[in-house]
Amino acid sequence: MTEVKSRAGWLVPAGLIALSAVPLLAGGLRLGELAGGADVTPANARFFAAPLPVVAHIVAVSLYTVLGAFQFAPRFRRRRPGWHRGAGRLLVVCGLATALSGIWMTLFYALPAGDEGLLSVFRLGFGSAMAVCVGLGVAAIRRQDVRRHRAWMTRAYAIGLGAGSQFVVLLGWSLFAGTPGEQTRALLLGAAWAVNVVVAEWIIRRRGSGF
Template identity: 70%
Template sequence: MTNQSTKEHRPFPRRPRSGGPADGRNGKTSSFRADRLVPAGLILLSVIPLVAGAVRLTELTGGAAVTPGNARFFAAPVPVVLHILCVSLYSLLGAFQFAPGFRRRRPGWHRAAGRLLVPSGLVVAFSGLWMTLFYARPPGDGDLLAAFRLVFGSAMVLSIVLGLAAIRRRDITRHRAWMIRGYAIGVAAGTQALTHLPWFLFVGTTDEFSRALLVGAGWVINLAVAEWIIRRRPRARISS
């Protein structure tokens, strides 16, 4: 009877509590994956526009023939050169701001990178606005696309300025949100290449209206993803 009673009242093996060793390993694995996969994905998204920018710089510095498609860049090369250089820095350096473990291991890196990202992002936005307003429009660019560029370029400037103002107030949550929005707008060229691909495969060449919608869709998709990220972890903090 004693042995039976002991067996009947013997407690079941306890499950590990949340936050125990097993959860810690899972957390470390998730952080490791985020540190690798998220920046890699953002850099991969930027490959097409970065390659296109490198080709454009090679044209300008290598004495390529002037054509109706590139004459505006040869006539005023400074804005497009600044745009390409700064968007390259902005997209590549900014990708690592989305690696939480990397930021925790190097707390000063986030601040140092931010001091480069803010002016780079503003140059990207203002040079894009300048080119929209003062460059001659190439074939296929109409009023609707110009309006989209002005709206989203201005939104990028506003996002970066509000993000900077928020961090000066030590408001980390709003700083994070506005900087994510600014980055989403700034790297939309990669998404725009992807929105054009199905159209080219199944429809063919674009006209002014369809091209404007496909380019605009790239900005809208990026901002939708940015808002999902912002709202998915509303209490997440970024080291300032």
């Protein structure tokens, strides 16, 4: 029975990492493109012109989604409290870097058609919300308020996991309704973030802690 519970405890982290798999792969390909000196095209010119923000974003969000997934394994957390605290400090840095680099790119990169307007509003809104959640999570743990710390960090992780949910939502829409237009795509991407936040709130209220 103990072995079964132990295996079950890894289902959530495994599912979170699986949800992140395609964005992680895409990020790795982008880094390879930048490092390998690929041809500059209208789709990637902004990254070659200013590579630091996108490199920081990819590295930060990759560490954030993978390491963050293990914070949702309660038995692992309890058995290795030192790892939890150490990884948590790194996750704070990665979470803020993810949010702030995403905001910077939205504000200062020359965005391709379809990424302006409503989608930019969503990116700025959710990026700002993620940074605030991380900050509130840090403030809570400094007050020794573990319950609120876990809740705020759960919210931040849900937003940071947005790219994985967005891939699933866009794939589902494309399979059943065809390629979405610019406005529909923006709404779908925003909806994917919103779904993550709703699920996080449900977990927080159901368990009273966010984990």
